Amino acid sequence: MKTLNIAIAGSGYSARLFHVPFFKTDDRFRICKVYERSTERAKAWLPDVKIVRDYAELLTDEIDLVVITTPNQTHYAMVKQAILAKKNVLVEKPLVATSQQAMELNELAQQHHVTLYVYQNRRWDSHIATAKEILQKGLVGEPVDCEIRMERYAKSKNPKQWKETGEQGTGLMYDLGVHLIDQAVYLFGKPQAVFADIRSQHEDSVVDDNFDVHLYYANGLKVSLIASKYVRETNAQFALHGKLGSYLKAKADQQENLLINGIVPVGNWNAESEEWWGILHTEQDNQVVRYAYPNVATSYRALFDNLYANIIENAPQLVDIEQVILVLNIIEKAFASAKHGQKVSI
Missing domain, CATH: 3.30.360.10 (Dihydrodipicolinate Reductase; domain 2)
Structure with missing residues (x-):
């Protein structure tokens, strides 16, 4: 069984409540880094995790999946940067603010052969x-x-x-x-x-x-x-x-x-x-x-099950990006x- 190395952008309510508890209790995932601009809140629930101050530090070679839980306004730029670094991405809803931006990111993910998954739990x-x-x-x-x-x-x-x-x-x-x-x-x-x-x-x-x-x-x-x-x-x-x-x-x-x-x-x-x-x-x-x-x-664990299967086995995404675009x-x-x-x- 392959373990996916994870880097998380953000340490607020969403990361702490909806993502970390599932990753911590699943041997298929390993949280390696958390990006926080100035705080170290993640240390309270991930005492051994590495805190980085530059988002680009999440996009290093050993990272398989970037999880983006930052404010909505940041999603487009951060998702795009991760895809260009050839990282699989799980991003909090909404993916972005417009359907046009979503179509662009979907096309970019396909070009770089990475998973783009939206957390519609x-x-x-x-x-x-x-x-x-x-x-x-x-x-x-x-x-x-x-x-x-x-x-x-x-x-x-x-x-x-x-x-x-x-x-x-x-x-x-x-x-x-x-x-x-x-x-x-x-x-x-x-x-x-x-x-x-x-x-x-x-x-x-x-x-x-x-x-x-x-x-x-x-x-x-x-x-x-x-x-x-x-x-x-x-x-x-x-x-x-x-x-x-x-x-x-x-x-x-x-x-x-x-x-x-x-x-x-x-x-x-x-x-x-x-x-x-x-x-x-x-x-x-x-x-x-x-x-x-x-x-x-x-x-909600079913979403993480499907995310893993999609990355490892190319299983169909249950939260299909075409549906995400339609919602927007x-x-x-x-x-x-x-x-x-x-x-x-x-």
């Missing part, structure tokens, strides 16, 4: 993985409506100042919207059109912090994607309605909370009890049934829809 949320199975089994019939939410309560603006600058690639659409749209594309494919209401609710905010995005499909399906920072009492996080029945999951996936609380992501680390399962209310064998539908076994294109069309108050074709 929310495909492996419990409700999304379970809904995928329900759709594949046809348990609700032909889908007609779906609503996916990411709702939080935050009285103040984001303490991460780079998220509040107003630059392209910042704001809630590029934070949570990129997850929700990716989930919709993963479940249902490419929509035909989008209509969006994108707002700023925090006082003096220069970025969006609330949105209601509707995706329309050729078969009549509508997918509604909703996020806000002013929701203390949340609605059902996921609702899928079809011509036979419905699947609703009230509670959000708990992987992020478990990682925050220091749970080590090994084994059955994120299994949810039955009270957290969603409800399937449908027709089976000509009878109406309603019961708690067991969650599909899922974990939908975000661009959503902003155009919100600006002009009309449905926009995709």
